[in-house]
Amino acid sequence: MYAQMVETGLKNVRTVDDMSEEERAFQERIDAGIKIEAKDWMPEAYRKTLVRQISQHAHSEIVGQLPEGNWVTRAPTLKRKSILLAKIQDEAGHGLYLYSAAETLGVSRDELLAALHSGKAKYSSIFNYPTLSWADMGAIGWLVDGSAIINQIPLCRCSYGPYSRAMIRVCKEESFHARQGYDIMMALARGTPEQKAMAQDALNRWWWPSLMMFGPSDADSVNSAQSSKWRIKLFSNDELRQRMVDQTVPQAEFLGLTIPDPDLKWNAERGSYDFGEIDWSEFHNVLKGNGPCNRERLRTRVKAWDDGEWFRDALVAHAEKKQAKKAAA
């Protein structure tokens, strides 16, 4: 998802016999639905996994601003431009909530950003695809933010207090993102044949990458099994993906657009849609850094950070000068 294939560093799911007394008490609290807070005792692997998961999530929010930034100056109307700016500002806010949550685990935001900028930390594969037309702003809000909501709503109930509270804030704001996207798609789908074709083209390009966002099947993954036990992952990748397909197909039908999957078909027995094979080689290739925009995204991000350095430093110098004056007075 926004955090894909998060490592726990463990080879096997921890059993009661592996656990120390402290760890057993910790697991019992989680099983009882009691939130873990920053200062509570926690196993090192839980802490490290959460740092990875939350920072990856935060990085995705921050890098996720870049594909949309591409269209701010070219939005079709002032109203659409204001809405897009507000959405992008929300993404920055979501990144900040999440960095704060990660910082409660004993890492600093600047350390996490340094890991992003060096290419060591990952962010969601989805943001390495280009935004070629205005319709992509619609498809991203509808499909990408739609998928994010499906992933994030369960995380509001996750075991780590600061993460769950950040998710609650994010989810409250996220449905604006999905709706403004669908609104763009509706306007295009009801427009001229060329506009409708733009909407269809955007759906064609974003559909499969959106399904890949949930990550490969994790039915046999030790990392996922351990994360579920810790309640920092509440549903499997396949369950969440199925939910996304089931809720999105009728929305596409309403728009009069076609999902680009010849194998997509309603399965009355399962009460769900069956859908075609996902090209996981593409996903792994994007994760490895070879997606269409990986290099450009990172370059833009690093440039923004480096170009802003003199300003961040100036603010510190100003604060120190004021402080010194106050002390002298």
Add this chain to the structure above:
Amino acid sequence: MSKEWPLWEVFIRSQHGLAHKHVGSLHAPDAEMAVNNARDVYTRRNEGVSIWVVRAADIVASSPADKGALFEPSNSKVYRHPTFFPMPEEVKNL
């Protein structure tokens, strides 16, 4: 790497005259910027009418290990709740 900005805890009072409530934290070089940043990060949708910021380093918190000593004494004092005293139905306004 340049110096990291200190961490601030943010408290917001919502519209209806309630107390300031902790909403999250942020980094800022000084108090003035912390208020400005809090405005942008935590009140984009009319969440409040007043902002407090406090340096996180200045907050003194109780420790989870002291939970028993701090909070258990009140467990046994159920008579502090009005529901401890059943009232006859015919007695009104109590």
